[in-house]
Amino acid sequence: MTYPNGLSAFPITPANDDGSIDLGALRQLLSPLLEARVDSIGLLGSTGTYMYLSRAERRRAIEVAADMSGPVPIIAGIGALRTDDAVRLAQDARAAGATAGLLAPVSYTPLTDDEVFEHFSTVRRERGLPLCIYDNPSTTHFEFMSDIVGRLSRIEGVVAVKSPAPDPAQIASHHSELAASVRGGFSLGYSGDWNSAEGLIAGAMTWYSVLGGLFPHTCLSMVRAAQRNETGEARRLNAALEPIWSLFKEFSSLRVVYTIAELNRAVHAKPPRPIQPLAPPARAKVEAALAGLR
Known part of the structure; x- marks a missing residue:
């Protein structure tokens, strides 16, 4: 089984003032992704603030997305501190219509390779949901080296890895390793939007994109150029987005995409507390960058 491939677009999960998911706003964000025909939707990733949501809220978000998505696969975040909680979240995701689970080894106490292997083995064995490895060491404090990815890839039903894209000079060697x-058939993909074009050029199958959750056509153009081996065009499109990439690095992609969503009047949502919206000077920088791109 080879999965996923192409552009996996990761939208925010808009919430009301009381923290509950704004399902109408979520539908507004999902509609353009489906109209653009993204290759998959990454629901409840870090951009989707999965760790800030209750089990019931996560399930409802997946139900809404699956009801709309038709043939477009839904990769749903199922990370949790405890293995038994991740098992239950995988059960919910599968029942709600998710195609695969995005599993990060969330931890308070740093985990060993063997603990992570058993964590993935148990979630896959207990619930049968295909799994994508979510490598996000900045939040989980666990880095997936090539040997543990190789071990996990041999568990039936562990089908992909979402790796943070290293610096461009290191991507080719990282991908080769x-x-x-x-x-064979295991899907290698990258997140970290500003370096992911080089990941695609190096041979990665998937771009797990934050910006793709708001600008799917732009991001699809970059993916399709890389798939056609038009490296110059893929790099040109990536360079045109440098104003956004700079803001992602300065303020975090999460805060910036929330601001973009509001500025584009897609939704009116604030990130979950204690995360604060961008202050007015930073918001003005985002607005200026968008005006320049237009």
């Missing part, structure tokens, strides 16, 4: 470690 991973590719040599995993079983």
